[in-house]
Amino acid sequence: MNQPDILVFAGSCRRESMNLKLAGAAAKIARAHAKVTLIDLADYPAPIYNGDNETADGMPPSIISLRQLFRQSDGFVIASPEYNGHVPPLLVNTLAWASRTAGDSKDDNVFAGKCAAVMAASPGRLGGVRVIPRLRDMLAELGIVVVPGFATVPAAHSAFDDDGQLSDSTATATVQGLIDRLIAHCR
């Protein structure tokens, strides 16, 4: 059976980001059944979206590259921090830019019909769970089908081993189940 192309990224580009670790752990799990590309949004910097700047300077080259990655993927795994209960500005800004069309085609929504799995990690005891419904809404608005369920990692500062893998077998099983659903959906 064809292996779907899955793009994995985190909503944080902090060097020691727990969500980047969670994205890495999810990517490792997904590689058993999918072609996986793991990216760090630090490699795709973009100024805060402002329509005047877009008119004057166009789309940043980083976003043009990112849009190409989105376009060629069947599905996404997104591990996001929760900032004051919401989607963090890095993710909002990146998705806002990527939802623009670079003047290539009016209909070129690189997200339409794709599917996604969402997860969150936080040092807090709720694991960033409040970001999940907000992220779902945001992705749905872009035309992405978010698969049922989610994974959260509470106390994430102590949830990963030295290899960056989840130490807890229950958390690993939850991520595994979510990835399995995403891959089945992509197929």
Ligand SMILES: Cc1cc2nc3c(=O)[nH]c(=O)nc-3n(C[C@H](O)[C@H](O)[C@H](O)COP(=O)(O)O)c2cc1C
């Ligand atoms: C502006 C701001 C708001 C935050 N709000 C929350 C929050 O609502 N819930 C939570 O669990 N953690 C919150 N945190 C803590 C983050 O979960 C923590 O900084 C985490 O390490 C960020 O994810 P990262 O490690 O992937 O960068 C907040 C952090 C910042 C900087």
